[in-house]
Amino acid sequence: DGTWAWAWPDRDLMVLYFTQSRGQATGIGLEGDLYRLLIDPNAEAVAVETPDDLKPYLGSYVATTGPLMYRPFEILVQNGKLAVNVPEQIVIELLEPDDEGLWRLALEPSIAISFVQNEAGDVVALNWYQGGQVFEIPRGEMPEEPPLDLATVKKYLGLYDRPEDPDAGPVEVLIHNGHLAVQVPEAMVVLDLFPPDADGRWIMRLNPSVSVSFQEDEAGNVVSFTSHAPGEDVVRPRVQEQ
Missing domain, CATH: 3.30.160 (Double Stranded RNA Binding Domain)
Structure with a gap:
Protein backbone atom coordinates (compact mmCIF):
# COMPACT_ATOMS: atom_id res chain seq x y z
CA ASP A 1 0.00 0.00 0.00
CA ASP A 40 25.57 -3.73 10.35
CA PRO A 41 27.94 -1.28 8.62
CA ASN A 42 30.85 -3.69 9.08
CA ALA A 43 29.22 -6.51 7.16
CA GLU A 44 31.29 -7.52 4.16
CA ALA A 45 29.62 -8.26 0.88
CA VAL A 46 30.39 -11.67 -0.50
CA ALA A 47 31.88 -11.32 -3.95
CA VAL A 48 30.24 -13.59 -6.50
CA GLU A 49 31.93 -13.90 -9.86
CA THR A 50 29.65 -13.35 -12.83
CA PRO A 51 29.53 -16.35 -15.17
CA ASP A 52 31.16 -15.51 -18.50
CA ASP A 53 28.17 -16.71 -20.53
CA LEU A 54 25.92 -14.16 -18.82
CA LYS A 55 28.16 -11.12 -19.16
CA PRO A 56 27.04 -10.18 -22.72
CA TYR A 57 23.48 -9.58 -21.52
CA LEU A 58 24.21 -7.35 -18.53
CA GLY A 59 23.36 -3.66 -18.54
CA SER A 60 20.56 -1.16 -18.95
CA TYR A 61 17.78 -1.29 -21.53
CA VAL A 62 15.39 1.63 -22.06
CA ALA A 63 12.44 1.83 -24.45
CA THR A 64 11.85 5.12 -26.26
CA THR A 65 8.45 4.19 -27.71
CA GLY A 66 5.35 2.29 -26.66
CA PRO A 67 3.88 1.64 -23.20
CA LEU A 68 7.31 0.89 -21.70
CA MET A 69 8.77 4.22 -22.84
CA TYR A 70 11.35 5.79 -20.52
CA ARG A 71 11.16 2.84 -18.11
CA PRO A 72 14.67 1.45 -17.48
CA PHE A 73 15.16 -2.32 -17.28
CA GLU A 74 18.39 -3.54 -15.71
CA ILE A 75 19.71 -7.01 -16.56
CA LEU A 76 21.99 -8.29 -13.80
CA VAL A 77 23.10 -11.43 -12.01
CA GLN A 78 21.46 -12.51 -8.77
CA ASN A 79 22.39 -15.71 -6.95
CA GLY A 80 24.44 -16.74 -9.96
CA LYS A 81 21.46 -16.46 -12.30
CA LEU A 82 20.41 -13.89 -14.87
CA ALA A 83 17.78 -11.53 -13.44
CA VAL A 84 15.87 -8.40 -14.38
CA ASN A 85 15.23 -5.34 -12.26
CA VAL A 86 11.70 -4.53 -13.37
CA PRO A 87 10.87 -0.80 -13.19
CA GLU A 88 8.98 0.13 -10.01
CA GLN A 89 8.94 -3.49 -8.91
CA ILE A 90 11.64 -5.91 -7.73
CA VAL A 91 14.59 -7.90 -9.03
CA ILE A 92 13.24 -11.13 -10.53
CA GLU A 93 15.42 -14.08 -11.48
CA LEU A 94 15.04 -15.58 -14.95
CA LEU A 95 14.65 -19.26 -15.72
CA GLU A 96 17.11 -20.89 -18.11
CA PRO A 97 16.19 -20.13 -21.75
CA ASP A 98 13.79 -22.56 -23.41
CA ASP A 99 14.05 -24.01 -26.91
CA GLU A 100 12.77 -20.73 -28.35
CA GLY A 101 15.44 -18.70 -26.56
CA LEU A 102 12.96 -17.20 -24.09
CA TRP A 103 14.13 -16.41 -20.57
CA ARG A 104 10.94 -16.59 -18.49
CA LEU A 105 10.48 -14.71 -15.24
CA ALA A 106 10.68 -17.19 -12.37
CA LEU A 107 7.85 -15.47 -10.49
CA GLU A 108 5.66 -15.03 -13.59
CA PRO A 109 6.54 -17.49 -16.38
CA SER A 110 3.89 -15.99 -18.68
CA ILE A 111 6.28 -13.02 -19.08
CA ALA A 112 9.53 -13.66 -20.92
CA ILE A 113 12.62 -11.98 -22.36
CA SER A 114 14.71 -12.69 -25.43
CA PHE A 115 17.83 -10.86 -26.54
CA VAL A 116 18.50 -9.25 -29.92
CA GLN A 117 22.00 -9.43 -31.40
CA ASN A 118 23.53 -7.51 -34.29
CA GLU A 119 25.62 -9.06 -37.06
CA ALA A 120 28.71 -8.88 -34.86
CA GLY A 121 26.98 -10.87 -32.14
CA ASP A 122 26.65 -7.96 -29.72
CA VAL A 123 23.46 -7.75 -27.66
CA VAL A 124 21.73 -4.53 -28.74
CA ALA A 125 18.20 -4.92 -27.37
CA LEU A 126 15.84 -7.18 -25.52
CA ASN A 127 12.33 -8.25 -26.43
CA TRP A 128 9.77 -8.17 -23.63
CA TYR A 129 6.90 -10.67 -24.07
CA GLN A 130 3.77 -9.93 -22.06
CA GLY A 131 0.04 -10.37 -22.63
CA GLY A 132 0.45 -11.57 -26.20
CA GLN A 133 2.51 -8.51 -27.16
CA VAL A 134 6.22 -8.06 -27.83
CA PHE A 135 8.05 -4.83 -27.01
CA GLU A 136 11.60 -4.20 -28.22
CA ILE A 137 13.70 -2.33 -25.67
CA PRO A 138 17.05 -1.00 -26.96
CA ARG A 139 20.19 -1.36 -24.89
CA GLY A 140 21.60 1.82 -23.40
CA GLU A 141 21.20 4.36 -20.67
CA MET A 142 18.12 6.48 -20.09
CA PRO A 143 18.00 9.09 -22.88
CA GLU A 144 17.59 12.72 -21.99
CA GLU A 145 13.95 13.63 -22.32
CA PRO A 146 13.41 16.49 -24.80
CA PRO A 147 12.02 19.67 -23.22
CA LEU A 148 8.39 20.46 -23.84
CA ASP A 149 7.91 22.83 -26.79
CA LEU A 150 5.30 25.21 -25.43
CA ALA A 151 4.64 26.75 -28.84
CA THR A 152 3.83 23.31 -30.27
CA VAL A 153 1.59 22.04 -27.47
CA LYS A 154 -0.29 25.30 -26.88
CA LYS A 155 -2.99 24.23 -29.33
CA TYR A 156 -3.82 21.17 -27.21
CA LEU A 157 -4.57 23.12 -24.04
CA GLY A 158 -8.18 23.51 -22.95
CA LEU A 159 -11.29 21.64 -21.85
CA TYR A 160 -12.67 18.42 -23.36
CA ASP A 161 -16.13 16.90 -22.81
CA ARG A 162 -16.84 13.41 -21.52
CA PRO A 163 -19.81 12.22 -23.61
CA GLU A 164 -19.87 8.86 -21.80
CA ASP A 165 -20.81 10.75 -18.62
CA PRO A 166 -22.74 13.94 -19.51
CA ASP A 167 -23.21 14.87 -15.85
CA ALA A 168 -19.46 14.88 -15.20
CA GLY A 169 -17.41 17.98 -15.72
CA PRO A 170 -14.94 18.27 -18.61
CA VAL A 171 -11.33 17.17 -18.35
CA GLU A 172 -8.58 19.70 -18.90
CA VAL A 173 -5.35 19.43 -20.87
CA LEU A 174 -2.76 21.69 -19.29
CA ILE A 175 0.93 22.15 -18.53
CA HIS A 176 2.04 20.59 -15.22
CA ASN A 177 5.59 20.20 -13.92
CA GLY A 178 6.89 21.09 -17.38
CA HIS A 179 4.88 18.28 -19.01
CA LEU A 180 1.68 18.11 -21.00
CA ALA A 181 -0.91 16.67 -18.62
CA VAL A 182 -4.56 15.74 -18.18
CA GLN A 183 -6.60 16.87 -15.18
CA VAL A 184 -9.72 14.83 -14.37
CA PRO A 185 -11.88 16.80 -11.88
CA GLU A 186 -12.47 13.89 -9.49
CA ALA A 187 -8.89 12.58 -9.65
CA MET A 188 -6.51 13.33 -6.79
CA VAL A 189 -3.49 13.83 -9.04
CA VAL A 190 -2.70 15.54 -12.33
CA LEU A 191 -1.83 12.92 -14.95
CA ASP A 192 1.45 13.95 -16.56
CA LEU A 193 2.24 12.61 -20.03
CA PHE A 194 5.45 11.50 -21.71
CA PRO A 195 6.45 13.18 -25.01
CA PRO A 196 4.65 11.65 -28.01
CA ASP A 197 5.94 8.40 -29.47
CA ALA A 198 6.33 7.58 -33.16
CA ASP A 199 2.55 7.07 -33.43
CA GLY A 200 1.79 10.47 -31.92
CA ARG A 201 0.56 9.03 -28.63
CA TRP A 202 1.31 10.77 -25.34
CA ILE A 203 1.77 7.98 -22.80
CA MET A 204 0.63 8.48 -19.24
CA ARG A 205 3.55 8.50 -16.81
CA LEU A 206 1.55 7.05 -13.92
CA ASN A 207 0.06 4.24 -16.03
CA PRO A 208 1.92 3.58 -19.31
CA SER A 209 -0.86 1.28 -20.56
CA VAL A 210 -2.95 4.43 -21.13
CA SER A 211 -2.13 7.03 -23.76
CA VAL A 212 -3.64 10.10 -25.40
CA SER A 213 -3.71 11.21 -29.04
CA PHE A 214 -5.10 14.43 -30.49
CA GLN A 215 -7.27 14.87 -33.57
CA GLU A 216 -7.27 17.94 -35.82
CA ASP A 217 -9.56 19.17 -38.56
CA GLU A 218 -8.40 20.11 -42.06
CA ALA A 219 -7.51 23.59 -40.86
CA GLY A 220 -5.23 22.20 -38.15
CA ASN A 221 -7.55 23.00 -35.26
CA VAL A 222 -7.61 20.46 -32.42
CA VAL A 223 -11.17 19.09 -32.23
CA SER A 224 -10.80 16.19 -29.79
CA PHE A 225 -8.46 13.83 -28.05
CA THR A 226 -8.74 10.06 -27.74
CA SER A 227 -7.90 8.24 -24.54
CA HIS A 228 -6.42 4.84 -25.42
CA ALA A 229 -6.71 2.18 -22.71
CA PRO A 230 -6.47 -1.63 -22.96
CA GLY A 231 -9.56 -2.76 -24.85
CA GLU A 232 -11.15 0.68 -24.99
CA ASP A 233 -10.72 3.96 -26.86
CA VAL A 234 -12.74 6.98 -25.73
CA VAL A 235 -13.05 10.15 -27.81
CA ARG A 236 -13.37 13.42 -25.89
CA PRO A 237 -14.59 16.35 -28.05
CA ARG A 238 -13.10 19.74 -27.37
CA VAL A 239 -15.30 22.23 -25.54
CA GLN A 240 -15.92 25.08 -27.94
CA GLU A 241 -15.14 28.52 -26.59
CA GLN A 242 -18.16 30.75 -26.26
Missing part, protein backbone atom coordinates in the same frame (compact mmCIF):
# COMPACT_ATOMS: atom_id res chain seq x y z
CA GLY A 2 3.04 2.28 -0.25
CA THR A 3 3.75 2.28 3.50
CA TRP A 4 6.91 0.78 4.99
CA ALA A 5 7.92 0.71 8.66
CA TRP A 6 10.99 -0.64 10.44
CA ALA A 7 11.58 -0.59 14.20
CA TRP A 8 14.60 -1.46 16.35
CA PRO A 9 13.52 -0.93 20.00
CA ASP A 10 16.97 -1.71 21.37
CA ARG A 11 18.34 1.17 19.28
CA ASP A 12 15.41 3.50 19.98
CA LEU A 13 15.05 3.72 16.20
CA MET A 14 12.03 3.72 13.92
CA VAL A 15 12.01 4.44 10.17
CA LEU A 16 8.80 5.18 8.26
CA TYR A 17 8.69 5.36 4.47
CA PHE A 18 5.67 6.40 2.42
CA THR A 19 5.54 6.25 -1.38
CA GLN A 20 3.03 6.36 -4.23
CA SER A 21 5.15 3.96 -6.28
CA ARG A 22 3.16 1.04 -7.68
CA GLY A 23 6.03 -1.37 -7.07
CA GLN A 24 8.20 -2.41 -4.14
CA ALA A 25 11.67 -1.77 -5.52
CA THR A 26 12.30 1.49 -3.64
CA GLY A 27 11.25 0.02 -0.30
CA ILE A 28 13.33 -3.10 -0.78
CA GLY A 29 16.32 -0.99 -1.78
CA LEU A 30 15.89 1.28 1.24
CA GLU A 31 15.72 -1.74 3.56
CA GLY A 32 19.06 -2.95 2.23
CA ASP A 33 20.59 0.50 2.67
CA LEU A 34 19.30 0.77 6.25
CA TYR A 35 20.87 -2.56 7.14
CA ARG A 36 24.15 -1.71 5.45
CA LEU A 37 24.47 1.83 6.82
CA LEU A 38 22.82 1.63 10.25
CA ILE A 39 22.44 -1.92 11.48
